[in-house]
Amino acid sequence: MNSTQQSGGVDATLRDFWATRPVRPRSGSKAAGVSAAIARRYGVDPILVRVAFVVLACYGGAGIVLYMLGWLLFPKEAPPLPGQTTPSREPTATWIVVVLVLLLFPSLMWMISSMAVLGLAAGPVALYLLHRNQGDRQVTGTSNPPPQATPTGENTWVYPGAAAEPQTPPAWDPLGAAPFAWDLPEPSEPEPPEPRSRRYRWFNPVALLAAFLAAVVVAGSGAGGAPAAAAGLGVLGAAMVIGAFLHVGRWPILFAVPLAMFALIASFADEYRFNGDLSVGDLRVAPIETTDVLSSYDRTAGTVELDLSDLRISTGQVVETTANVGAGKVLIRVPSTVDVTAHCDAEVGELTCLGRHANGQDLQRSVTDEGPDGLGGGKLVLNAAVGTGNVEVVRD
Template sequence: MSRTDVGETLREMWETRPSRPRDDRQVAGVAAAIARRYDIDPVLVRVGFVVAAFSGIGAALYIAGWILLPDTPVDPAGPRPNRPRTWLVVALAIAAAVTMGSVFGGNGPDWILPLLAVAGLLYLLHRSRGDRHARAAEAPTVAAPMAAPMAAGPSLVKEPTGAAGSTEPPVNPPAWDPLGAAPFAWDLPEPSPPAEPPPRRLPVTPVTLGLALIAGSATAVIMMVSGTLTLANVAVLCGVVLTVLGAGLVVGAFLRSGRGLIPFALLLSALTWTLVAAPVDRWQGDGYGELVAAPATVGAMQTSYERGAGEIDLDLSKLDLAVQPDGNTNPVRTRISMGAGDVTVRVPPTADLTLTARAGFGDVRFGDQEDGGPDAHVQVIDDLGTDGVRSGRALVIDIDAGLADVEVRRG
């Protein structure tokens, strides 16, 4: 495939971009527009936006589609458009705020790779189904036959023949009277055939839920037998069930069924994402509640401070880091682990600090450095403090938190 083919395809994608319909929209009609353009189920597109939201770019992509895809003009004679649901608009606004913070406040590779994946999928979709728009436009229009003037009504009295302006009765009996027993009613219209029953939809939802339950149970049994069923591996079990639900949604999108799987998939996706962002193993610290410590000497400082949930307030501002007469200049190290809660650490103003702070979901701050959202991370290497000179023993702090706010400050 040459560069010319790629450029031509991109130009065609822009020129044939669909309009957002007014009759099948949940928020702004972006998913419905893409689905109609490429002749696929809109549920599949909406699920794609939800999956993209967990990678941090879903809301931004939807807003971009809202801006770039034109709105269908209002037809005064057509039905009134569906107004966006308030809770959906609010949810989209919240997701957009989180997305913008993740995209512009996080690391580049965290959102560039999902964005390239979405662009590649859209490109392949246009290459395989881009002619659906042209086929619909070139489809010949079949003119409806002109309806015959409707008579005032059938008469049960046989009109005399031979008179001027009279109508000759049918010679052959109609299909509904093969024996010719009622010639006076042969001018009645043919009875319409019975209406065909609507096509039966395949039970995608119950079958997929049953398969998901079987897959989850089998995975749990295997993990129990192998001894790997722990709180830290709950995300793996949820991922297996979520994979089965995702496969059911894809199959249901092509069979026009399976929409009942969407609530289960959304709830399980949120749970799985939470377990991955803030692993449960970080919640297995040494107890719960508030931990307050203010060691003044290196001997009084512990090598680790842990809490499953609660608050850790570690005051090291009075810690003596001067080199002792024994000449030990090794760095002073400590580790802080928090499952869910707040972590506050104060360090001496002039201490030589090396800091690594991570949070599965939350905010991490040190001075003018700050990161937030999922996988927040701040790293400081060899910060010399307010005096700007190397002095005393270096202080090395490692903070590992799950669902927490972490703040490290001097003084």
């Protein structure tokens, strides 16, 4: 750890990070070079950094936003300036900055949820801790390593046939001859070192077992597949971060990638109510008798149009039904003189609930309308919800 980090606190660490922040390399990158820059700056495996971005992307897309921020803030490696031998830095191109800013603003607005905020916070915290422990490490893997200095002066000699590489003879020559006068055999190759026994052999099996137990415990509590997968993925993520410092194997990656995909699909299914059989398409019904009204009308994606305007409902009778759509539209028409209590819900989209209008995220409205004839007669209790899309409950 460098002296700045030892003597200062968070503020000193942040200043040191900004002054020595990772530089996106000209070669060896898969996309914009953000993962390669972090890996080269702190001496970790770039695969681990890429996996970390993929895992964070499962938290409401936080990994994608963090990658764009790295693309925006980390400079690009440039060819050496005239008279210099080391690579220089150049800022991100202006047109890329404009595109990234235009993408970041709506992305941040879209990600206002607890899961996404958790992912956005985890990335900078992990990078801060990495710099806190590895910030004094010298950058390796530059495209243009500095050349070796060439000795200069009067007392120089050159091997025959090697005029471009002058060398300085030893200060004391007991035989009175330069080394090129001796026809000595070439030195033999040194014996390869004995292979060291691999340390921390227990780490990967223990990490996989801990991830499995975490998933089993969460699943056993009845939380569902998505939270169970997220718990196992969190343990694997922590194991990969620790393993990067211990230089152990990459076994957790083989399990983390498919587990991340499963967690993403499961969370998407839970969020948008993809329960039971997958149903896609439009559903339009217009029941006349109350016995024809089902307790629930569901679609994974599409439209549920429930026309109750001609429903024959007697005085004092209460009819309740639910309409759910994962992505699409719910439209319910109610009779002109029936008392209606409507509960409208849209996670992302727009709703019109008996004259009450709203749009945005996490929308919930509960409206009771007794109709033009006032209280009395039959009553409808409606629950209308979409994950993404529109909800409309209108009086005919």
